[in-house]
Amino acid sequence: MRKICWLAGALCLLLQASFAQSVRYPLIPYPQQLEERSGSFVITPATGLVVPGDFSTETAQLQALFTQAFGKSLPVAKKGAIVMQQNPALAGEEDYTLDVTPTQLLITARTGTGFFRAIQTLRQLMPAAIENARAPKAKKISIPAMLVKDHPAYAWRGMHLDVSRHFFSIDYLKKYIDLLALYKMNKLHLHLTDDQGWRIEIKKYPLLTSQGAWRELNNQDSACMKMAATNPDMAIDPKHLVQKDGKTMYGGFYTQEQMKDIIRYAADRQVEIIPEIDMPGHMMAAIRAYPFLACSGEIGWGKNFSTPICPCNESTFTFAEDVFSEIAALFPSKYIHLGADEVEKTSWAASPLCADVMKANNLKTVEELQSYFVKRMEKFFHSKGKTLIGWDEILEGGISPTAVLMYWRAWVPDAPIKAARHGNTVIMTPGNPLYFDAVPDRNSIYNVYHFQPIPKGLTPSEATHIIGAQANLWTEYIPSEQRADYMVMPRMTALAEVLWTNRSNYDSYLQRLNEQYKRLDLLGVHYRLPDLDGFTEDNVFVEPVALKVQKPLTDMTIRYTTDGTLPGAQSKVMPANYKISAPQTIKLAAFSPAGNRGDIYTLRYRQETYRKPTVVKDARPGLKLDYFNGTFKSAAKLKATADSSIRVSNTVIPDGMGKEGAPFGASIYGYINVPATGIYSFYLTVDDGGILYIDDQEVVNNDGWHAPLQKSGQIALEKGWHPIRVAFVEGGGGYTLKLEYSVNGSKLQPVPDSWLGAGL
Template structure:
């Protein structure tokens, strides 16, 4: 009986898993709805389908046009309208019982498709859901050639958990065309994101026309190629996506200049395009710091007429001259008139205050206003600008540095400094609204790896320490894309897609079923291909960056989804569409280097993997079990840009039972650390190690370097292999942190088994 029960249970579980996967294919919606009840059958849209509009159809004219355009992308024609539902019909019904502006319902049977919503925004969210249920073949065209389009039957009720579901794009460091901004907006709308935070100005370029100050764009929008550009050009030798978009390079007065800007007419067009898709654009003119582009054009903005770089950041504008405030108010007056959003972002982060501290004029202003520090002087600037914002009917948003020196209760705090975990808690308890944008995991300019998608999906917007009442101050979250090292539109696509889809589900649905999400995401890739999105393909598995074999190795890589092709080279060149296809199993009998890349059915290339293979014997284990358990952790105060620069003598020593940095160590300052102990290899074999670091780290086993993840960088995983005899082996991890939030994680596997922490 027991064997029969086990067999029956196993079959039931298997059938349940297959049913779940079938449902994910049938309803591959991201973000997933709050409630969805599957029903057998489907509603079929054909040229004979009728569209029944709500009584006050004019209110929903934009959404009706969007729905008609979507239908036309499928079957090649729009639908005739009718006054009542009869036969095969799509019915739009205004439902005032729904509480939220974005709430909507779908009731789909083989006879009728009923959309319910309270507002135009709700109808638009419903249309987006229908779009994701239609074949991907409808995308990237205005007129389709399908005979019909089937929508699976269901009962659905949906609403967002968070009101702020945003993306940020820095167009200052590297500039993006009007057409790309519209493509970016389309992708936000497709996944029910509703805020676009445009970072329009910084040291490297001023990107919006200000009619009263024409030099801001004629001078400030252009620069000679800088050190960030040179890094991109060097990386482009290995990755063509890192090439600078040539359309933003001009020749002027014998110089090569990079840049561009949006005219106010262009920006009005972009704003209207976003509004039609229910995306709100929030402008940021960053001040008082990050203003070198403006200062180049108008040197009077600094305290002493000089500009350059201080200890940490660029020279800021001077908050002690009335001419500065006239300039700032003039600029923001034009911004307020141009952008209909009630929000304006002042920035106010990373301000180099040394020029203020040395200024006699600032000393007088501080004395007259009883300001005790330059931090309070910054607060004085922010609060004065906030009063001006209020006079324009706008709400001020600032990066979390606006807490320093005091914050007005009406300002909104945008939290980014992960190493200051109490900032959002303090702001919420002070009564301020908070938008969460912590660098880890929501800085999408950080190089993605195999952990990035999961880290975003498991992000919790409400910080620890808040009561349920205080948590209501958390408006939501957004991911930020800083573009110092994102020089092309292809690279921008790669950096935020598909990570944005994970964030969209966190903020809309706020339910965590990661495996289910991944299944639905696999169904989205074909749609993204059709839309021309240069997304990051799923990671390839079956290897590390540094691989070893004893007698003979075997390179075996399985494509993560149907239709993906893996190609390779052995001559150091980048794999292309004409490179050979990697066989299911490729023997490795001599030291060799491979380059691999996966390609989607539409030719989108994924990451370029460089795999090095070397031959080695099994490392001998130590003969006796180590006397001490756990790891010795040496802590070194100071800033060490690589592990090789860690000083000789530790400042303190601890013991720990895991390869981790104890919480609170360093307090946001730069430091170095060294963990030493032993690793037990339970069997003789090839061991794969995965070292994730922010900033840098090195893994050594015995006298061999196994993983090199050195240097200051955002969270990034690197991997390597070593051949080990069964038994104990000396292990050392050197780690450096540049100041901020640190990450250190070491995992391993043997013989293809799941990863486990060491």
């Protein structure tokens, strides 16, 4: 017993030390090496600054921090307590050191990029109040003593922004860039064109923006407007609406001069902008303006995607080369993203002109025809000194050894492996978990933080072709800047640490993240607040109970309503123990000190008696699984007869069942043997849809096609066996299915195999 107590005490002390270090050094991403030292270095407005001669931009950026903090820059001298010093011995472009003692703060780097990364580390160690230009000026600032030796694990640490589906202002692009820079991300992939809008001026083809940048409100806008009734972030941004010819039109574009300003802004912050002009598919905005681009002038949708441009007409290549000539001259990046994803090839297959081109070039399939287009464009890119990036569909029909592959289709897991083994450079962007347009839930940050950029199965030599990763923000259902903030932050910080540090210390990360929220508030970032705990969405009680909402940040305020209205800044504050003695519905939300409202939770309470157990004889371990081939939009509408049936150990779909990437349905059923009478909370995480039934009652409804999302519910059960069933549907493209439970507020954990059984 003494040994157990000693171990528990030691663990407690270790956790306390870890928490103290996370608060003292609240850095994201965490440095590769950080040696903790006692004491602090104190900066005052009189502290002298020694600067190197060749880094005026970075010197100005450091001085800007001090000006924000003190109201004026530090005096520059030949001798001083803060020293910026170039160190040619450092190996990498982004390497830097911070050597902080109570008497000196020494910053070293080889390049301006390294100095900039060091300045962002120093910025995060300064009080969050420096981000507020209107805050009272400080008299002194303490920087904890330490030795940092730092460099990135991956060269490509990216974020993507789709400005085609919904448009974003220049100011927002700069805010987005600022966030990337703060967390040491270095690539911004701008998706500038798509079916819904062409967003960059091309001087040789003015109709691309005068017509192609504008559209009438579409079905995605309608869906956003419907959701705006309960979430103001989903409202269409009125500054992108105009009246043309008696119609309300949505859109906008960047002139080349405006884009040059954005590129300069990003370059000063060590962020490289990579343009994407998506061809040959996703080109309806261009085809509407210039119908000759399609094989037979058609405009619209094929079986799956929009009509593409025609790779069998030389006028198409003239257009493409003209466009990319202007793009290549405008963007300094060595990369141009061609897209080349989701191409509807039926018009090609039906075109006599394409049949002639395929015959002349010995092309057997339309996939090879797409490869023909991609390779011709890559050759043109090379003539401009540029490297082609394409989505992983460029593998189909053959890929050149010099193309860069961006992997996104999680249901094609061998794509990055094939590309790396072929010698191609690969950037990882798998939809799960790096499509940030998927609505976040309590698992999202965890999933991003535990993402492994290197696919399993590669040798160390092959793995060198994986240069990093990025998260993508597709904006069909992101109509406002506030919604974009919410979808990106704080998930981006988790990815930043994965790609810079490449080590997992999730608990430490969460503690450091909690210290970042004040800074984000002052930067005006409409981030997603951390999840509240202590309840499920559907709750039951047998006797009167107390609702005890667990909030992760002490300065959160929880407000609630019981009349069906949405909680706002003036709603009642939730007491520490809210008594539940009658069925009711409560809506609650957390508010940050800056007034940022978190997710709205709808808690439904109903009164039940404990459900009696079922007598089960000769139950074998595990559950039964009925498998249904086909496409099912709802888990409640699986067909009557299964295509196959097997036994499984838990609520899982075995590897290799069904065709990889194909849609299917499943019913997993049997009995659950709960070890004690109590109120059990169940959490069902699915992609695409699922429903949990216990004792033939719906406990969790997470139905409908959607990205990975967790929903929860409760049921009162007596000790013993109870029928259980999970109905599940997958729409194709990779799935998630996870069932967890808690009882009496315990930590979430998987339902044990030993609890599950089924008949013979």
